[in-house]
Amino acid sequence: MIEDEKFHGSFDFIFVDADKDNYLNYHKRLIDLVKIGGVIGYDNTLWNGSLVAPPDAPLRKYVRYYRDFVLELNKALAVDSRVEICQLPVGDGITLCRRVS
Numbered sequence: 883m884i885e886d887e888k889f890h891g892s893f894d895f896i897f898v899d900a901d902k903d904n905y906l907n908y909h910k911r912l913i914d915l916v917k918i919g920g921v922i923g924y925d926n927t928l929w930n931g932s933l934v935a936p937p938d939a940p941l942r943k944y945v946r947y948y949r950d951f952v953l954e955l956n957k958a959l960a961v962d963s964r965v966e967i968c969q970l971p972v973g974d975g976i977t978l979c980r981r982v983s
Contacts, residue, residue, distance in 0.1 A: 891914070892915065905952065921978055928975025
């Protein structure tokens with residue numbers, strides 16, 4: 883579907899709640915599938931509050947492991963000129979990306 887251009891720009895909404903270490907890879911692929919004005923939603927983008935915790939904070943092993951991947955996604959979305967973002971502090975965080983170009 884990603885490689886078939888007939889699907890590019892054909893989705894209004896895509897929601898991602900998957901393996902955090904691949905979130906950025908998903909974004910790179912999904913951005914072509916969502917139409918301009920469409921939205922991609924990413925779940926768990928506050929990642930247990932660990933993104934603002936000091937480096938030596940006591941965190942569960944899996945939280946510490948995925949923390950950098952979620953942080954990398956957040957930083958990449960913040961500078962991606964193809965989207966406008968809104969991060970909602972609901973649950974463990976949801977980031978909505980509206981494609982603008």
